[in-house]
Amino acid sequence: MNKAVEELAAVENISVHGLGKLGSVVAGTLASRGFNVIGVDVSAISVEKVARREAPVLEPGLQELFDLSEGRIGATLDGREAVLASDASLLVVPTPSDGDGSYSLRFALNACSEIGRALREKDGYHLVVMKSTVLPGACEGELIPRLEQESGKRCGEDFGFVYNPEFIALGNVVRNLLYPDMVLVGASDEVAARLVEGIYERVLETEPPLEHMNIVNAELAKLAVNTYVTMKITYANSLARLCEKLPGGDVDVVTRALGRDTRIGAKYLKGGLGFGGPCFPRDNRALLFQARKLGAPFQLAEATDATNEDPARHVAHMACDAVGEGGRVAVLGLSYKPDTPVVERSQGVFVAKLLKQSGLEVTVYDPMALEGARAELGDGFKYAESSDAAIEGKDAVVLATPWPEFAKLGYQAEQVVFDCWGVLTREQAPGLVRLGVGPGR
Numbered sequence: 191m192n193k194a195v196e197e198l199a200a201v202e203n204i205s206v207h208g209l210g211k212l213g214s215v216v217a218g219t220l221a222s223r224g225f226n227v228i229g230v231d232v233s234a235i236s237v238e239k240v241a242r243r244e245a246p247v248l249e250p251g252l253q254e255l256f257d258l259s260e261g262r263i264g265a266t267l268d269g270r271e272a273v274l275a276s277d278a279s280l281l282v283v284p285t286p287s288d289g290d291g292s293y294s295l296r297f298a299l300n301a302c303s304e305i306g307r308a309l310r311e312k313d314g315y316h317l318v319v320m321k322s323t324v325l326p327g328a329c330e331g332e333l334i335p336r337l338e339q340e341s342g343k344r345c346g347e348d349f350g351f352v353y354n355p356e357f358i359a360l361g362n363v364v365r366n367l368l369y370p371d372m373v374l375v376g377a378s379d380e381v382a383a384r385l386v387e388g389i390y391e392r393v394l395e396t397e398p399p400l401e402h403m404n405i406v407n408a409e410l411a412k413l414a415v416n417t418y419v420t421m422k423i424t425y426a427n428s429l430a431r432l433c434e435k436l437p438g439g440d441v442d443v444v445t446r447a448l449g450r451d452t453r454i455g456a457k458y459l460k461g462g463l464g465f466g467g468p469c470f471p472r473d474n475r476a477l478l479f480q481a482r483k484l485g486a487p488f489q490l491a492e493a494t495d496a497t498n499e500d501p502a503r504h505v506a507h508m509a510c511d512a513v514g515e516g517g518r519v520a521v522l523g524l525s526y527k528p529d530t531p532v533v534e535r536s537q538g539v540f541v542a543k544l545l546k547q548s549g550l551e552v553t554v555y556d557p558m559a560l561e562g563a564r565a566e567l568g569d570g571f572k573y574a575e576s577s578d579a580a581i582e583g584k585d586a587v588v589l590a591t592p593w594p595e596f597a598k599l600g601y602q603a604e605q606v607v608f609d610c611w612g613v614l615t616r617e618q619a620p621g622l623v624r625l626g627v628g629p630g631r
């Protein structure tokens with residue numbers, strides 16, 4: 191082992207490059223656990239907020255982590271300064287989807303250039319951890335070569351590289367980071383893997399399995415987990431459509447039993463709308479892109495992608511039929527899931543657009559995502575100030591996201607209420623239509 195490696199027995203000082211929806215929470219979690227963290231972003235606003243220990247994104251529990259981190263978290267626009275002051279650099283920068291389904295590495299390569307240039311000036315071992323989602327082969331094919339080229343140093347000797355993604359759902363990020371089901375560690379070498387393990391030992395509230403592997407398998411495993419979950423969602427949604435045609439059928443009863451089987455498991459197995467958000471849809475497409483490129487057919491991912499929007503089209507169709515021409519409909523729930531303002535690929539927004547295209551008067555409401563939805567939907571929709579105001583006087587209501595407050599509203603007897611997630615009873619909404627429930631129930 192070379193001397194530089196011996197000197198770095200454990201990581202104490204960490205730079206986090208990218209202070210967005212994931213990176214800011216990673217930074218807050220590490221600082222709250224005693225690491226010295228310096229955040230880096232190209233956005234001056236995010237840097238200023240983090241430097242003031244102010245959460246730069248809306249995420250439950252994040253501000254509390256920052257409050258616990260006095261003296262241990264700072265932020266800068268200067269990546270060089272941050273790398274020189276740290277033992278490890280975590281990359282949590284965007285990897286936006288390209289039109290063909292692959293991920294663009296432009297932000298990640300920029301960050302690697304900056305880190306690499308700083309490493310050229312730095313003595314001693316440094317750990318680089320990639321957390322952003324990439325296609326299998328991206329780290330060894332492009333990111334590590336860029337770091338080596340800019341630093342003039344060798345991966346596995348002068349610096350270590352680990353692909354170490356997180357499995358999080360917005361609205362639940364703090365908990366997901368502290369209590370993961372497992373930790374994926376795709377490392378260039380043993381030293382790098384051990385240093386990452388040391389970080390997790392100080393952060394985690396549980397002792398989940400650490401899955402050690404090479405980098406390419408870790409890249410694929412990240413995509414495989416997410417695409418398997420999307421397949422489960424699609425399976426439950428297909429069952430829901432079948433149940434609707436089946437006299438006495440009820441998808442909730444069937445999926446409850448299905449989920450008890452330990453080979454299957456209950457999570458994400460509930461008939462409702464399709465999946466949305468910044469990860470699931472694009473991870474599924476990225477796996478498809480990779481499979482096609484390699485000539486390895488992946489029809490399950492193909493079908494998952496092709497049918498994901500069917501439930502939204504179905505509920506929009508039923509709502510149009512129920513209210514007739516010129517009818518008034520409220521869509522409640524515009525974020526892609528509860529507890530987040532994110533509307534990216536949101537099924538609620540999609541339903542609202544379909545209803546509007548059919549000529550209906552559409553009022554929308556969401557407790558957190560109204561501004562984001564306004565940017566997505568534009569004029570032509572009515573934006574309600576509250577859920578009560580949204581449903582008042584409407585012929586039909588679509589519950590597109592299961593925010594708890596929607597289960598407490600006073601629905602009128604004559605309103606048709608399309609409950610996409612099974613949160614209401616007929617006593618609460620006499621005009622209830624639960625998706626996935628067949629005739630006679």
Ligand SMILES: NC(=O)c1ccc[n+]([C@@H]2O[C@H](COP(=O)([O-])OP(=O)(O)OC[C@H]3O[C@@H](n4cnc5c(N)ncnc54)[C@H](O)[C@@H]3O)[C@@H](O)[C@H]2O)c1
Binds near residue numbers: 323
């Ligand atoms: N958000 C999620 O639910 C989630 C879940 C799992 C994985 N991921 C992955 O994590 C990565 C980041 O996602 P996110 O949702 O946090 O993105 P985000 O867009 O919310 O944040 C990314 C941040 O990186 C900054 N940035 C861009 N270039 C930079 C550079 N060169 N140096 C420093 N900062 C830079 C941006 O200004 C932004 O603040 C993506 O690859 C995403 O797929 C996200």
